[in-house]
Amino acid sequence: MHTAVEERIIRPARNILGSLRLPGDKSISHRYGMLAAFAEGTSRFTNFSTGADCASTLACMQALGAKVTKLGEGAVEVTGVGGRVTPSSEPLDCGNSGSTMRMISGLLAPQEGTFTLIGDASLSRRPMERIRKPLAEMGAKLTLTEGHAPLMIEGARLNAMDYTTPVPSAQVKSCILLAGLQTAGITTVREAIRTRDHSELALRAFGAEVKRASDSVSISGPQKLKAIDAAVPGDISSAAFFLCAAALFPGSSLVLDSLGLNPTRATLLDVLTALGAHIAVLNLEEKNAELVGTVQVTAPPDGLRSTTISGGLAAQLIDELPVLAAIAPYTSGGIRIRDAKELRVKESDRIALVAQNLRAMGAEVEEFEDGLDVPGGQTLHGATIDSGGDHRIAMAFSVAALRAEGDTLIQGAESAAISFPEFFNLLDFVAER
Numbered sequence: 001m002h003t004a005v006e007e008r009i010i011r012p013a014r015n016i017l018g019s020l021r022l023p024g025d026k027s028i029s030h031r032y033g034m035l036a037a038f039a040e041g042t043s044r045f046t047n048f049s050t051g052a053d054c055a056s057t058l059a060c061m062q063a064l065g066a067k068v069t070k071l072g073e074g075a076v077e078v079t080g081v082g083g084r085v086t087p088s089s090e091p092l093d094c095g096n097s098g099s100t101m102r103m104i105s106g107l108l109a110p111q112e113g114t115f116t117l118i119g120d121a122s123l124s125r126r127p128m129e130r131i132r133k134p135l136a137e138m139g140a141k142l143t144l145t146e147g148h149a150p151l152m153i154e155g156a157r158l159n160a161m162d163y164t165t166p167v168p169s170a171q172v173k174s175c176i177l178l179a180g181l182q183t184a185g186i187t188t189v190r191e192a193i194r195t196r197d198h199s200e201l202a203l204r205a206f207g208a209e210v211k212r213a214s215d216s217v218s219i220s221g222p223q224k225l226k227a228i229d230a231a232v233p234g235d236i237s238s239a240a241f242f243l244c245a246a247a248l249f250p251g252s253s254l255v256l257d258s259l260g261l262n263p264t265r266a267t268l269l270d271v272l273t274a275l276g277a278h279i280a281v282l283n284l285e286e287k288n289a290e291l292v293g294t295v296q297v298t299a300p301p302d303g304l305r306s307t308t309i310s311g312g313l314a315a316q317l318i319d320e321l322p323v324l325a326a327i328a329p330y331t332s333g334g335i336r337i338r339d340a341k342e343l344r345v346k347e348s349d350r351i352a353l354v355a356q357n358l359r360a361m362g363a364e365v366e367e368f369e370d371g372l373d374v375p376g377g378q379t380l381h382g383a384t385i386d387s388g389g390d391h392r393i394a395m396a397f398s399v400a401a402l403r404a405e406g407d408t409l410i411q412g413a414e415s416a417a418i419s420f421p422e423f424f425n426l427l428d429f430v431a432e433r
């Protein structure tokens with residue numbers, strides 16, 4: 001069970017107005033941090049994610065021999081191990097971070113030595129068979145505890161392979177690519193639904209050759225990585241809370257600059273547009289193959305409409321679904337979510353917790369194994385929200401609270417710091433009361 005250590009009261013807002021620059025993308029920071037720590041030379045990053053998850057990645061890589069220096073204000077310098085890690089006598093603590101555990105496993109499976117990976121209570125409940133299976137197919141020696149962490153790796157020489165992922169997962173794809181990077185031959189990952197491609201882009205930025213086809217990615221190994229200097233784009237999954245908040249208030253205007261707009265991540269902008277919000281994208285540029293731009297959102301004068309999110313859309317929006325479901329009662333026609341079973345094995349069972357917390361606020365909601373139906377045109381009241389120690393639940397319901405009648409108490413509010421420690425301060429900054 002999660003113990004809620006911090007409570008936050010969210011008061012209703014009258015409007016959302018302002019301009020923000022958000023901290024660096026969590027997914028990209030994990031990859032830049034991990035690849036820099038594995039590469040040859042010293043990499044320098046600005047706007048690196050301030051979240052606890054990326055700190056877990058950096059701490060693990062430090063324990064494996066990389067040198068990490070935090071220069072303050074999101075600036076980080078990482079000196080890599082040049083392709084060969086030093087096994088750590090202590091277990092590597094991945095904290096709450098599934099990305100850290102799943103990607104590092106791929107990096108370590110072909111290395112010499114033995115490694116133990118552990119995580120917090122939530123991470124220790126999450127499925128790890130999805131990485132054990134492909135890595136074992138490559139010849140890796142990986143042991144789980146009933147399908148979960150703690151995870152033990154005995155480094156071994158691997159064989160290249162051609163693998164089709166059974167569930168859409170960028171973490172699994174990245175895990176295999178990191179093993180393939182160090183393995184002779186061509187390793188291919190095929191996916192039915194294209195997941196976020198930050199690993200492919202980051203590997204290329206660090207000098208590796210990665211080939212892409214419409215439904216597959218291939219890497220030929222072994223290849224060496226070279227240090228880079230990079231600015232991490234603002235995190236669009238963190239921006240989602242502010243974009244959705246602004247979309248709720250006619251008369252709102254919110255500008256987010258230097259925001260990551262990688263097409264495999266920016267589907268939320270299409271959904272908000274479908275709901276009737278006005279989105280403008282300005283100053284689009286490419287940095288290390290990642291698209292970055294300024295986004296302005298204004299709410300429709302007559303309120304948000306309705307939409308259905310299913311199929312490939314659900315996979316691409318997986319981190320944004322909790323906040324979309326949380327604002328759905330305020331739309332006119334509701335939001336229907338399907339094909340999102342993966343939400344049940346995130347930091348919490350996000351389908352169950354979203355339904356529970358919407359009901360606590362007085363909303364009607366129907367729960368399905370792979371999604372939710374949230375009718376529109378509802379009035380919500382302030383309530384006590386159980387975040388379950390899940391950062392995205394804490395933040396999603398802070399947004400729902402802005403349009404509720406009365407105050408809302410968020411239990412376990414400290415969990416926001418997993419991805420977005422600045423969240424509550426920034427929310428206060430743009431919320432007009």
Ligand code: S3P
Binds near residue numbers: 099168174196
């Ligand atoms: C991530 C991939 C997604 C996402 C997570 C970050 C990544 O997880 O939910 O927040 O950085 O690759 P899955 O790969 O499990 O879908």
